[in-house]
């Protein structure tokens with residue numbers, strides 16, 4: 001059987017995460033926010049899973065659960081056959097080294113009062129036992145050159161670099177630990193579009209050279225698709241569609257994925273008119289997460305052009321898509 005031969009590097013099964021927001025009115029208990037619900041997916045070693053979806057759909061919560069920055073309410077996360085949700089002690093320390101993160105804001109991971117050479121050098125000492133000195137300096141220079149920076153950046157402070165250069169330093173910092181997996185949470189969203197593709201290309205080079213496995217989160221499908229082998233689309237905490245990148249892009253199965261693809265401006269006046277209407281629908285004020293927990297059925301029902309009675313009653317289960325992947329929509333299960 002296929003499943004016996006194929007052991008994924010990362011396997012997420014039925015992940016669920018809820019938050020209890022702070023009480024705003026003393027007499028009213030807040031509703032739990034279901035940030036992530038029934039999310040399952042896998043990534044093969046050396047491959048990239050691209051996770052997309054609008055702001056608030058639960059992407060970062062999935063990332064933070066994998067990074068063990070939060071404990072999920074339910075589900076399993078296995079990395080290299082080790083259960084992550086319950087691991088502790090030495091195992092957890094070892095895991096933290098294996099999996100590194102690159103976030104949208106590189107300031108968060110860079111010490112503002114340290115020059116670049118000491119930020120990266122200290123990591124090499126802490127995680128790889130490289131003592132300060134010539135060898136360590138050479139390793140820092142090698143890491144910087146891997147991310148497209150040069151010796152002249154060694155003595156710079158983070159504020160002396162551009163946004164793109166800072167993100168390159170954050171990537172070098174993650175690579176310093178020699179991780180097996182990189183979790184990239186919207187790493188290009190804060191950058192100018194001209195620099196976005198350079199940084200994406202850098203991630204692609206790194207994957208080719210180091211065989212790193214990626215979870216690559218972005219809000220823009222068109223950016224994420226260049227690096228991803230498989231795409232997952234999130235909506236209101238659910239993974240509503242997964243599949244090989246080409247299939248999701250050319251034959252989107254879920255009405256929300258179709259909407260995401262149509263919402264991208266294309267320089268053609270007639271197309272644009274149609275797309276503008278789609279965009280209005282896309283940005284239609286949707287129910288917020290608190291309310292979404294109270295309604296039954298598919299979370300996309302209020303914005304879906306194909307909504308049926310059954311959609312208001314039950315959340316569709318996962319259905320296999322002909323050319324690869326799965327979709328959670330009653331249209332596909334009929």
Ligand SMILES: Nc1ncnc2c1ncn2[C@@H]1O[C@H](COP(=O)(O)OP(=O)(O)O)[C@@H](O)[C@H]1O
Pocket residue numbers: 019020021033034035053054055056057058059060061062289
């Ligand atoms: N620490 C938290 N406390 C309460 N609610 C949270 C917290 N973190 C995230 N949420 C909520 O969980 C949902 C998913 O958030 P998030 O995972 O950040 O989405 P995304 O990364 O797709 O924008 C949102 O409704 C958000 O408000």
Ligand code: SF4
Pocket residue numbers: 254255256298299300301302304305306307308311316328329330331
């Ligand atoms: S289940 Fe129904 S409402 Fe939800 S996306 Fe499919 S057709 Fe639309």
Ligand SMILES: [Mg+2]
Pocket residue numbers: 056059060061185
């Ligand atoms: Mg996020």
